[in-house]
Amino acid sequence: MPFDRINDIVIHHRIDGPANAPTLVLVNSLGTDFRIWDSIMPQLTDRCRVIRYDKRGHGLSEVPPAPYRMDEHSADLLGLLDHHHIDAALVVGLSIGGPIALGLAAMAPERLAGLVMMDTAPKIGDDASWNGRITAIEDNGIAAIAEQILTRWFTPAFRTADNPAFVGYRNMLLNSPVAGYLGSCAALRDADHTETARALRLPTLCMVGDQDGSTPPALVKACADLIANSRFEVVAGAGHLPCIEQPDATARLLSGFAASVFGQDAAA
Template sequence: MTQTLAINGVMLHYRLEGPSHLPLLVFSNSLGTDLRVWEPLLPLLANHFRFLRYDKRGHGLSACPPAPYHIDDHINDLIGLLDALQLDQVALCGLSVGGIIAQGVASRRPELVKQLILCDTAHKIGPAQGWDDRINSIRGQGIEVIADAVMERWFAAEFRRQQPVELALWRNMLVRTPMEGYIGTCAAIRDADLTDSSARLTQPTLCLVGDQDGATPPELVRSTAELIPNSRFAIIDNAGHLPCVEQPAALAALITDFIGQRTAPPNRFDLGMAVRRSVLGHAHVDRANANKSVFDEPFQTFITEGAWGSVWSRPGLSKRDRSLLTIALMASLGHEEELAMHIRATRNTGASKAEVQETLLHLAVYAGVPASNTAFRIAKEVYNELENQEEQ
């Protein structure tokens, strides 16, 4: 599903993915790439995080205002996106100019950023003359004129030699970036100097760089790590400017280790209670807790930890998928009270009335017509109840 928001008068394309109970990892992309640059990394982190990716202005599917841009435009766009989605205390991972943006967001709105991961970036990437030369070349001849040189900075020699097809795909991403978006962001990088503000950052920070990065060499990234208090520095072997593409496993391990050391995992009961509330709603869970006695407390704890904290909290299926599976099972087993409860819960899980209808029709084939008939009756009663509540 395409997700867009108008932020600061610019339409931004984004993707918010993963179970809502997992900690959120926000990504900001490099110059000349879109949110797909993180895709090799995501499967390696999916058991640990929920993800927010977006195309910055002038890139990907987001709108492309006329150049030039200022780095504050990009910083304010990401702040606006986080505010619009009501997100804070996130782990923010920025690549190249995305790392500059991340530093700016962490400095300006520290309550939004809990941890900072800076990949192949710096507090200042210069000199200005180099950016002016690049802007002038592209204005005259298009992005194609710099593409081969950029590939040499983006990727290690071994990758370029052994992965020609994949290299061609990333080259296509670069040259198909809107010219105004590319040179506008070049101007933003040219004029950005976050030396003073980054020296005052308070978030735990991990600075990473590919050992063969030709755009932001290791010593430049190291200088940023030395500037930022409470920071760590690591070099990723056999990688250029985009370690998320070349060495996603190494990058994933560094990210999970860094965030894991600073984020105590929730205990199974607390995790289960959070997921249970997100599915069944606060009112239902509050009633269940109020009715709990010494006699059934061990059972309630078992359900919270085992069902909600161990199974419903797993990332392999969405809440919507688990909701429909549970409805089918409760109907086939004749658990009418539980069936009604889980149909009510579709308001929170995102399973639509049409999808429930198809599930109960499928049930008639594999669990029998009587079970399906009873389930349809209960579903109709619940939906009538919910619709009457909406009208009141």
């Protein structure tokens, strides 16, 4: 498990796939760690070098005091590319990962070969919703908002007590570092990359679960409409985390898009 110091904090990350292959970077959602991508990895690593990492305040990465700024998250992503001498990568941003990737596009557009906006938007939520969530967690912990979040994350078919995967991902949320979760809530509250998205001239795929309760299909379609020549796809039978509920469909979309960005040899 590699641990490296990036921008003065320790970032936990993992690299899989051929060393000389084009690079795909997976940026996971709020309240999760990079294990959420496990089920799609076999379909991506045949032809791509895949980097997964726990953003600051999440998983096994270091947890600086809250609040965070979105440009800190984006600078961490850029620092990770620098650390591994990656000139340009196809970045997949899930939920908060979308604004993180857009922040990279604003800082250093040449470092992006393409972009996947997965269940995300340039602006997610508003001040009132994020401040309410921050207050609830400060008063009573992540457990106070867990059921509300899980309802938005997963479809009713997945969200059952007899589904071991649901229980596991619920535990992942509940065990998230509180400071990291709060810090990233503040980053989402304060971030608006609408103009960055409007100015993008990169190959871009916007995709969303058809039952996403956090960033619904209409919001993600509006994101696609902002980005010139972007592609929009809906994943049936999925909520906010299609990589968990519909890994095969998600992997097909990602590997096909990688092939279009890097050439046919870049995807199985």
